Amino acid sequence: MSEDLKILDEVTNSDYKWGFVSNIESDNAPKGLNEDIVRFISLKKSEPEWLLQWRLKAFRHWLTMTEPKWPNVSYPEIDFQDIIYYSAPKKKPTLNSLDELDPEIKATFDKLGISLIEQQRLAGVAVDAVIDSVSVKTTFRETLAELGIIFCSFSEAVHDHPELIKKYLGSVVPYTDNFYAALNSAVFSDGSFCYIPKGVRCPMELSTYFRINSAGTGQFERTLIVAEEGAQVSYLEGCTAPMRDENQLHAAVVEIVSHTDANVKYSTVQNWYPGDKNGKGGIYNFVTKRGICLGDRAKISWTQVETGSAITWKYPSVILKGDYSIGEFYSVAVTNNMQQADTGTKMIHLGKNTRSVIVSKGISCGRSQNSYRGLVKIGKNASYARNFSQCDSLLIGDKCGAHTFPYLEVANKTAKVEHEATTSKVGEDQIFYCNQRGISTEDAVNLIVNGYCKEVFNQLPMEFAVEAQKLLSISLEGSVG
Amino acid sequence: MTTITTSAPSPSAFLQEAEMFAELYGKQQPAFLNLRREAIAAFTKLGIPTGKHEEWKYLNLSGITTAGYRTVSPTDTHALTAKEAEQYRLAGKKSVLVVVENGRLNSAASSMNDLPSGIKIGSLSDFLGQDSVQSHLFQHADFVNEALVAMNTMLCYEPVIILVEKNAKIELPVQLSFVAVPGAESLSIPARVLVVMGDQSECTVIESYHTHGDGAPTFTNAVSEIVVGKGARYFGTKVQAEADTSKNISYHKVNMARDSYQHLTTVTLGGLLVRNNLHIRLDDVNINSYLNGLYVLNGDQVVDNHTLVDHAMPNCYSNELYKGIIDGHATGVFNGKIWVRQDAQKTNAYQSNKNLLLSNEASMNTKPQLEIYADDVKCSHGATTGQLDDEALFYLRARGIGEETARALLNHAFAADVIEQVENEELRASLLQLLEKKLK
Numbered sequence: 001m002s003e004d005l006k007i008l009d010e011v012t013n014s015d016y017k018w019g020f021v022s023n024i025e026s027d028n029a030p031k032g033l034n035e036d037i038v039r040f041i042s043l044k045k046s047e048p049e050w051l052l053q054w055r056l057k058a059f060r061h062w063l064t065m066t067e068p069k070w071p072n073v074s075y076p077e078i079d080f081q082d083i084i085y086y087s088a089p090k091k092k093p094t095l096n097s098l099d100e101l102d103p104e105i106k107a108t109f110d111k112l113g114i115s116l117i118e119q120q121r122l123a124g125v126a127v128d129a130v131i132d133s134v135s136v137k138t139t140f141r142e143t144l145a146e147l148g149i150i151f152c153s154f155s156e157a158v159h160d161h162p163e164l165i166k167k168y169l170g171s172v173v174p175y176t177d178n179f180y181a182a183l184n185s186a187v188f189s190d191g192s193f194c195y196i197p198k199g200v201r202c203p204m205e206l207s208t209y210f211r212i213n214s215a216g217t218g219q220f221e222r223t224l225i226v227a228e229e230g231a232q233v234s235y236l237e238g239c240t241a242p243m244r245d246e247n248q249l250h251a252a253v254v255e256i257v258s259h260t261d262a263n264v265k266y267s268t269v270q271n272w273y274p275g276d277k278n279g280k281g282g283i284y285n286f287v288t289k290r291g292i293c294l295g296d297r298a299k300i301s302w303t304q305v306e307t308g309s310a311i312t313w314k315y316p317s318v319i320l321k322g323d324y325s326i327g328e329f330y331s332v333a334v335t336n337n338m339q340q341a342d343t344g345t346k347m348i349h350l351g352k353n354t355r356s357v358i359v360s361k362g363i364s365c366g367r368s369q370n371s372y373r374g375l376v377k378i379g380k381n382a383s384y385a386r387n388f389s390q391c392d393s394l395l396i397g398d399k400c401g402a403h404t405f406p407y408l409e410v411a412n413k414t415a416k417v418e419h420e421a422t423t424s425k426v427g428e429d430q431i432f433y434c435n436q437r438g439i440s441t442e443d444a445v446n447l448i449v450n451g452y453c454k455e456v457f458n459q460l461p462m463e464f465a466v467e468a469q470k471l472l473s474i475s476l477e478g479s480v481g
Numbered sequence: 482m483t484t485i486t487t488s489a490p491s492p493s494a495f496l497q498e499a500e501m502f503a504e505l506y507g508k509q510q511p512a513f514l515n516l517r518r519e520a521i522a523a524f525t526k527l528g529i530p531t532g533k534h535e536e537w538k539y540l541n542l543s544g545i546t547t548a549g550y551r552t553v554s555p556t557d558t559h560a561l562t563a564k565e566a567e568q569y570r571l572a573g574k575k576s577v578l579v580v581v582e583n584g585r586l587n588s589a590a591s592s593m594n595d596l597p598s599g600i601k602i603g604s605l606s607d608f609l610g611q612d613s614v615q616s617h618l619f620q621h622a623d624f625v626n627e628a629l630v631a632m633n634t635m636l637c638y639e640p641v642i643i644l645v646e647k648n649a650k651i652e653l654p655v656q657l658s659f660v661a662v663p664g665a666e667s668l669s670i671p672a673r674v675l676v677v678m679g680d681q682s683e684c685t686v687i688e689s690y691h692t693h694g695d696g697a698p699t700f701t702n703a704v705s706e707i708v709v710g711k712g713a714r715y716f717g718t719k720v721q722a723e724a725d726t727s728k729n730i731s732y733h734k735v736n737m738a739r740d741s742y743q744h745l746t747t748v749t750l751g752g753l754l755v756r757n758n759l760h761i762r763l764d765d766v767n768i769n770s771y772l773n774g775l776y777v778l779n780g781d782q783v784v785d786n787h788t789l790v791d792h793a794m795p796n797c798y799s800n801e802l803y804k805g806i807i808d809g810h811a812t813g814v815f816n817g818k819i820w821v822r823q824d825a826q827k828t829n830a831y832q833s834n835k836n837l838l839l840s841n842e843a844s845m846n847t848k849p850q851l852e853i854y855a856d857d858v859k860c861s862h863g864a865t866t867g868q869l870d871d872e873a874l875f876y877l878r879a880r881g882i883g884e885e886t887a888r889a890l891l892n893h894a895f896a897a898d899v900i901e902q903v904e905n906e907e908l909r910a911s912l913l914q915l916l917e918k919k920l921k
Contacts, residue, residue: 395853395858396856397856398826398855398856398857399823400854400856401852402851403851403853404862406847407846407848408845408847408848408864409845410838410846410866411843412841413840413841413868417864417865417866418863419863420861420862420863420864421861422861423861425857
């Protein structure tokens with residue numbers, strides 16, 4: 001076996017080093033799903049009657065739906081009655097200091113360049129022993145509150161700001177939208193709510209990290225972001241650190257409402273357990289994410305780095321309703337071993353002079369399957385709409401697959417829609433060029449892949465971008481140490 | 482890929498006809514009876530696809546079940562004369578013209594008396610019992626999964642057969658002219674072609690669709706199986722020039738052996754509802770395949786181009802260029818799939834689709850698709866939908882050319898790009914003429 005083949009082999013055969021940790025005591029609902037469970041969840045969270053009714057409507061609608069079969073992924077049938085729909089974690093096992101942490105995980109954290117505080121939080125270290133991060137969070141909350149920004153858990157928002165929730169919940173992703181959105185609407189456990197008032201520019205990157213109660217939001221998360229006229233916010237979801245989770249099925253819903261002149265940027269880094277080398281275990285990540293540019297000149301930008309999960313199935317979309325509104329989608333999806341990803345976006349142009357950009361970079365290794373599926377729809381009245389899409393795929397190893405399914409539907413003669421896609425492998429000449437200059441094949445592959453993803457990483461907030469770049473190296477490198 | 486296969490209930494009228502014909506076929510062509518029986522079973526199961534079927538998402542076929550078509554029967558007589566057929570000739574006086582009237586060979590109207598040596602043309606009854614027909618007819622086009630292929634297989638009576646001998650280089654183009662002669666009632670016309678090209682042979686085949694005279698709308702359901710032997714070169718052209726009430730669904734399966742070459746151009750100008758399915762299978766190494774397409778639409782036309790380039794083996798090259806101009810209330814659809822299987826290393830595959838939308842009532846749905854299971858490949862596709870370049874328009878207008886003329890000039894240049902690539906000179910000239918007429 002030649003040297004680079006060996007490295008490729010190493011890269012694509014490496015194990016996920018972290019595995020599952022699941023011995024957390026929790027306050028569980030019985031297995032299965034019926035109206036009583038929906039009532040139970042609602043009661044546990046002492047929700048108002050209208051929300052319970054909404055959940056029940058969603059549940060009844062869900063019963064009439066069937067699981068979608070069109071994604072280019074395969075998995076054994078999910079038994080929806082074999083899932084625990086409510087599980088509130090009581091207490092996490094805590095460590096006294098970072099020294100007790102598995103050195104391997106510690107090494108990963110260091111490699112990713114995650115700050116000490118965050119490391120402690122991620123590792124479940126008892127925070128008060130080291131630094132009072134609660135106070136840090138409180139300071140942030142105070143700064144935000146001064147500006148009128150609401151940033152809290154979804155359940156808090158239901159109690160404190162019912163009028164906003166009532167107005168916007170389901171306004172972008174109605175419970176009738178699709179099978180998993182309906183399921184989520186019926187049984188969602190918690191999530192985040194974020195509201196930026198008129199003319200306010202959020203002074204910091206909002207991240208679930210700064211939110212109390214962010215732990216244990218469970219598998220059916222619900223996020224709602226509302227930006228009033230002229231508001232601006234950048235929101236971060238997930239983190240680069242490997243996430244362990246006992247739930248196999250994740251069906252989250254994210255809704256974004258962007259009013260006139262508002263600007264919302266949503267960045268995701270997802271690194272959930274992808275299953276072992278043979279595809280056993282691993283998380284099914286079936287997510288519905290959608291934003292709407294309600295007013296003129298509104299903007300929504302999605303950036304995602306997807307490296308984890310056994311199956312990823314998500315299409316962050318933007319409905320460009322206001323004139324001159326802008327939608328963006330930047331994505332890097334890496335699949336290794338038996339992972340499957342079917343991801344992409346939808347840009348629905350309704351308003352005049354609307355613009356959208358799609359940049360998607362797929363990297364498949366091992367025996368994985370990586371698909372881009374996207375829709376660009378230009379409505380009849382969307383005069384002078386403009387779209388540019390670029391979807392590139394990189395193949396590493398000869399057993400993986402890379403696929404593109406773009407749908408371009410144009411019904412306006414003044415619209416301009418362009419789509420480009422390429423598929424190739426890492427060029428031997430490029431590697432050779434690096435080798436000549438004393439760069440090892442492994443570093444060369446890293447360098448080339450990082451350069452290939454640069455366009456997307458540039459869109460991420462700075463710290464995130466640095467982490468994401470390292471995460472990519474690790475995913476490719478395989479052997480973490 | 483998993484597709485949703487919800488179908489409408491099978492249109493039983495077609496099935497009744499198929500049962501009726503089966504008896505006749507059984508007597509005259511016993512060798513194919515079983516395949517036809519299988520096709521009937523497949524069609525019963527599949528039914529006519531609906532919009533819920535991923536591959537038929539943008540094309541509404543419901544009219545085909547409800548229009549009450551009568552399938553042309555083997556006992557119908559021919560009406561077209563040689564003189565009348567002459568107007569449909571596209572590749573020059575000397576070319577071989579084979580007139581297929583309502584799905585059946587009309588020898589009297591054709592001019593195929595002195596065929597060049599190395600080629601045989603006739604209908605199935607002339608070739609019964611021949612090995613090359615026996616082993617290829619109904620074998621390549623997939624009727625088990627494609628409802629319309631199943632429908633054709635169970636209903637077609639007299640497939641047209643073209644056999645090209647090994648090493649034969651046929652200089653004269655062969656034109657199969659499918660002329661629909663409408664009657665008082667709506668006709669369903671199954672047309673079937675088998676072309677078997679021997680090793681190292683070369684041949685130009687034009688398949689053109691026309692409507693002769695007025696009458697109730699026709700529905701043509703055509704299937705062509707083209708077997709390209711080792712090192713053979715096939716130059717194909719499909720021309721859709723039917724009346725603007727006609728429906729036409731065609732399916733081409735080209736099976737390519739090693740070192741072979743094919744160049745297929747699809748020009749769609751006529752018809753109300755047209756679907757061009759092309760399935761090119763690159764079955765061995767070192768194959769070159771070119772697909773070009775042009776569709777110029779106006780009125781209420783709906784034209785759906787579906788291409789599948791299936792790379793099964795290493796070291797092959799494929800290229801695809803499709804262009805469309807859509808005006809009026811018309812809808813254009815392009816779905817181009819490049820499929821690179823796991824063994825097909827060192828594949829180079831390219832695809833490009835460009836569209837001009839000229840009216841606000843017009844729409845274009847494009848789905849270029851790559852499915853790639855091998856790593857050492859270079860594949861790309863591009864798709865655009867837009868308008869004429871303002872700068873080009875300005876350039877012409879600055880030189881004293883009126884806006885309308887300038888637009889016509891640019892539209893013509895856009896479309897001619899595809900036709901220019903047709904190999905045969907005389908054919909190219911007639912296609913440019915047809916295009917000119919359509920653009921007016």
